[in-house]
Amino acid sequence: MVHYGVDPVMQARKYEEEGVERIHIVDMDAVRGMGDNRTVIKRIRREVSCVLQVGGGIRSDKTVRELLDIGIDYLVVGTVFVESPTMVKEWIQKYGKHFLAGMDIHHGQVRVRGWQEDAGQQGSVFSQVIRQTSVSAVVCTVIERDGMLKGPDINMTNRIAIEVQMPVILSGGVSSLQDIQYVMIHGHAAVKGIIVGKALYEKKFSVREAVELCQGK
Known part of the structure; x- marks a missing residue:
């Protein structure tokens, strides 16, 4: 893991000033079970x-409530979705469509x-x-990229977009504006976003x- 020494709050503010409408946040400490960055978030x-989506270590109703109470728009759930999809269904029924x-x-x-x-488990399963x-959507990260x-x-x-039949956000590997343009041209119609x-x-x-x-400018 590379540490860039950037203040996340200042970085988020800068992103919004430059026109970003949604910011993707991953709490790496929560992922590893080493506390969390709730205060920073x-x-x-x-x-x-702007819209905020947060992922990393979201595996309990308590964490879901705390993040939604903060005002987070979307929660990205991975491990808990694989291991207990019924729990995610219950969260959606309880809290609404705040889940990716x-x-x-x-x-x-x-x-x-x-x-x-x-x-x-294969991705298709x-x-x-x-x-x-x-x-609301799927954040698809190709780890090797x-x-x-x-x-x-x-x-x-x-x-994955064809299989899930819902909006997909691509993640992993983007290195240039040409990559973004390639996704815009060759991506399935359901690919609605790109994480960079x-x-x-x-x-x-x-x-x-x-x-x-x-924006086509």
Whole structure:
């Protein structure tokens, strides 16, 4: 893991100023079961008005309530969805459509607990489970591309989009504006968003450039 020494609150504010309408946050400490960054997330929520989606370690009703009470718009649930889809269905019934399915894929297989464990389930099988719920979208991360800056796996993402039959957000591998444009052209109609992280920190392009590209400017 690379530490960039960037204040997350200031970074979120900068992203919003540059035109971002939604920010994806992963609580890495919560993923590893080493506490959480709830205080920081709360500060981010106070500082920006754009849509916030948070993932990482969301495995209990208590955590769901706390994040929704902070004002988080969407919660990304992965491990708990794989291991207890009934619980996610109950959350949706209780709290509404604040949930996104987190599908982390490694060579076609689903991984859980911060990618550390093989779930023993193919992506296509998990897709059928997801289809039986009313999550708002699927965040599809192709693990072997994530952080590599070698381009996204559009074929895998398109396959998942066809299988789940709902909006999909692509994650993993974006390294350039050309990658974003490629997804816009060749992505399935259900691919509605692209998560970009490392490429921005490595200054491959700016947020403003990406936003303008997506807006057709």
